[in-house]
Amino acid sequence: MGTLAVTNIGTIVSGDINNPILDGNTILLVDGKIQAIGNAGILDQIQPGQIVDAKGTTVIPGLIDSHVHPVLGDFTPRQKTLDYLDSALHGGVTTMISAGEPHTPGRPKDPAGVKALAVLAHKSFNNLRPGGLKIHGGALILERGLTEQDFAELAGEGVWLVGEIGLGSVKTPAEAAPMVRWAKKHGMKVAMHTGGTSIPGSSVVTADMVMETNPTVVSHINGGTTAVSTAEADQLIDQSDLTLEIVQCGNPKIADYVARRLAEKNQLHRIIIGNDSPSGTGIIPLGILRTIVQLASMSRIPAAQAIAMASGNTARVFELNTSTIAVGKEADLAIIDAPIGSVGSDALQAIEAGDIPGLSMVIIDGAVKVRKSRNTPPANRQAELK
Ligand SMILES: [Zn+2]
Secondary structure (H helix, E strand, O other): OOEEEEEOOOEEEOOOOOOOEEOOOEEEEEOOEEEEEEOHHHHOOOOOOEEEEOOOOEEEEOEEEEEEOOOOOOEEOOOOEEOHHHHHHOOOEEEEEEOOOOOOOOOOOOHHHHHHHHHHHHHHHHHOOHHHOEEEOOEEOOOOOOOHHHHHHHHHOOOOEEEEEOOOOOOOHHHHHHHHHHHHHOOOEEEEEOEOOOOOOOOOEOHHHHHHHOOOEEEOOOOOOOOOOHHHHHHHHHOOOOEEEEEOOOOHHHHHHHHHHHHHOOOHHHEEEEOOEOEOOEOOOOHHHHHHHHHHHOOOOOHHHHHHHOOHHHHHHHOOOOOOOOOOOEOOEEEEEOEOOOOOOOHHHHHHOOOOOEEEEEEEOOEEEEEOOOOOOOEOOOOEEO
16 A cells, blocks of 8 residues: 655644654654654654655644434435535544434334445445445434344444434333343444434433443533433433534534533543434535534644544444544554735644634645545645645
């Protein structure tokens, strides 16, 4: 697959919430992985096949959207839109995690049908990578009648996600908790809808219900779209150690509340960022960047830490070997700068000032996939492939 060196970097944002900015101006990518991070001297022993001149700008990990509702292909019937996955790639997203495929037309609701859908979506997105984007599809929707044997069988087919609990007929903790135990026993990660009803047929999910069910991720603690109260948010923050997801298509006031409370508690590692799109709110190609900007500008989270919430934090929770700039990780990177006209002089300052950064390059598995985003404003300084 070859070597690519990213040189002349102004700032390296690691994606590690506890150590968000790294020293160095050069990153060496070999055969799709990060091989070295440091100063230009790391290139002494090697002749890279390709060189990217970052022009003094900021390199961040490729972003992860922890909450997408795909169907099959790069099409969604929810808003009748084509190429929305590729659009997110142009917002710096290199990995997406399905929270279920409930928008599948005529979605089956029997155990055999939901299993078939999860296997199909999982295997089809393994083969389909719009623009190079990594999509983890096939998140099982919990319906009545599923047995432990079904979870074992699905795990054997590679399915490792359970979509938001609440989308299917299994809604109460009494019904869901045993299935969550089976899912976890077979290595799966489990999301649970939290807050008010999103679409007709789904139900209100309280903090008590979430804690009794014990998922991996509290999906949209700020609502999808209707949020829990601050008292319930406090309960999840203070009485559990669950991962709390903040989504773009949710309630901005509770997002702000949760971010500030976790900053106070020094527990920012618990926040991950999702888009929760396509949804009734729409498709927001820059949704992950917008949420980072919201948290960094309005909630006063340092920009490099807000970026970690949409990269390293999520990778850690879902055990993905990407979206952290560290040796051995998959070489998924984005290069950003302040947009033209911003009051910020670099990407992090622009984000903290409330501006969407300009994205000039996306690299996936060590290969340049996007040169100049078609969705962000133009970056002041554009990285260049030499
Ligand atoms: Zn939801």
